[in-house]
Amino acid sequence: MATRQQVADRAGVSVAVVSYVLNNRKLVKEETRQKVLEAVRELGYRPNLVARSLKTKKSNQIAVLVRFLGNPFEAGILLAIESTAKASGYFVFFQTYEEAQEEQLKELFMGRVDGIILLGQFLSSETLDYFISRGIPIVSITRPYTELDDRDMDIRSQWIDIDWHGAMRELVQHLRQQGHERIAIMADSAGIHHYEWRFRACIKALNSEGLRFEPADRLNGGGRFEQAYAELAQRLSLIGSVKKLPFTALICANDLMAAGSLAACRDHGIAVPEQLTIAGCEDILMSAQTNPPLTVLRYPRPEAAEAATRHLLELMEGKNSCSSSTSLKAELVVRGSTAP
Amino acid sequence: MATRQQVADRAGVSVAVVSYVLNNRKLVKEETRQKVLEAVRELGYRPNLVARSLKTKKSNQIAVLVRFLGNPFEAGILLAIESTAKASGYFVFFQTYEEAQEEQLKELFMGRVDGIILLGQFLSSETLDYFISRGIPIVSITRPYTELDDRDMDIRSQWIDIDWHGAMRELVQHLRQQGHERIAIMADSAGIHHYEWRFRACIKALNSEGLRFEPADRLNGGGRFEQAYAELAQRLSLIGSVKKLPFTALICANDLMAAGSLAACRDHGIAVPEQLTIAGCEDILMSAQTNPPLTVLRYPRPEAAEAATRHLLELMEGKNSCSSSTSLKAELVVRGSTAP
């Protein structure tokens, strides 16, 4: 593997000159420049990025932390992150991450990462501080949820998310128009999760629209298709042959759970939307293809991903963009699962 | 950011000793060891991985090249790759990649990557040589397709894929049992793509089963939902009110295309499976949720991903595993789109 020294020798110049040429400094005589370029070509030389990183203290890599890549929602976002980052010469480095591995994270990222994007993830404020104080900014897609020090966290973490309250209001209004008065919500009740914001926004929206939320109407779908299926199936088998749920509509904090609920209804002979109306919150590709297709709030994924990445890049370049966190607007997409 | 030198100073030893402690060599006196560990803790020291890489010439990073991450098929595989790699202390570094960027690739991977996994991708044999000769092994998930020097490529590239002929035969047998005699195939005819293997295997299977394939029955769905929709929609609008396609069954080289075809049928009033029977080739989550649900060949994704990653790790560790390429078995999953 050719090194800079070899290129220099071959071109009959010093390593510095090779560097100058490769970094496009104009102070090199054209003739010398050509000699160097030729030597580079002949040797098939390429700079060693690791050595460069060591010197410049820039890795040109950004890490993306995802919990579960199997969710198409996240895959789509990843794509947009990557293309935005690549356009600025950065590499994306993704990692599925489970909570409580923050120490490991610090170890693994040491010197290797210039910035971090959280994708539906949560880091302790201590860890956030750790990275930020080392000049490694962090931006989150979806607002991280924490029960305790909301305000404290929000100072540190910069996030991009939907204006869930506005979006949920629109959805609830739509459901009311269809005559629904009692609406259930399915989220992920296991631990801290950003779906909690969607859940809360939904309750707030119900209240804004003059509806009450019954705590018993909170379902736990664990964010997954299978769990959602199991949860609703269980409720359905409880009510037995009566086929009458206490609620007539169900809002799911993500589309996979909505699809799982749909499947449970199908298998238990519950007609959607006639007997139960179901809506999701992301609009993944699958959601338009279920039977019936799902009404959803469409999460503007490319926009969110691009905004987050740009924001991160700015922070990495030391620009103190004043805007800390951003809310985007979701679009209500009405399909057969709520409107016959 | 603490360095090894600082730790050494604080502990009153030399950097070498710090290294010994950190790398768990037992030749250090226990007392000294404790001093060092304390200094490490106090300073919050963590080794700089970039510096380590420079010295050891190992990055502990593997790159995964994907074309389109939006396909759930690939997302699932990525997940399995990542967890297998992580278990061996490797980082996964994924990159969406379009052909004809091989030079850029070499640049970007220089010194930074120990191994490469191709996910439905294709690299020229020149590029393969480039990496392999530099000790960077390459393994492909899905067998790369090339029109010309099959044999030549196969020597260099190691791949994991389905035994498509066997799988297609099973599928065709199933379709015959349903009474189908004329079967169309949808693949991606734009350029070189691994779907071509599925396509060819399918034709071979048709022949094995005594059926003929009409060249006119090759559809081009471009590998995507939308394109598949458009392609079939066009055929359907051509036949107009007759509602009679020359073929009665359609095998799609991937599930997204099958789902797109399904959607086209729905929007054009074609009943599936009565008027047209449709099958896919991967079994992504969505495929069980369409209406009707799709019959598919299930690609054993976790197995394939794990096998590929393990193979790569072995190659990286210099083990010349004799097995070059592997074929896995796909399972036929019969659902409503072929069996009423």
Added chain:
DNA sequence: TTGTAGGCGTTATCAA
């Protein structure tokens, strides 16, 4: 316009 040399944080060899 080009060359020299120090340093980035590790690892590892060789003495002490």
Added chain:
DNA sequence: TTGATAACGCCTACAA
């Protein structure tokens, strides 16, 4: 058991 010290490949003052 420990300590110097030379790489690893690149960048960049500073000197020539």
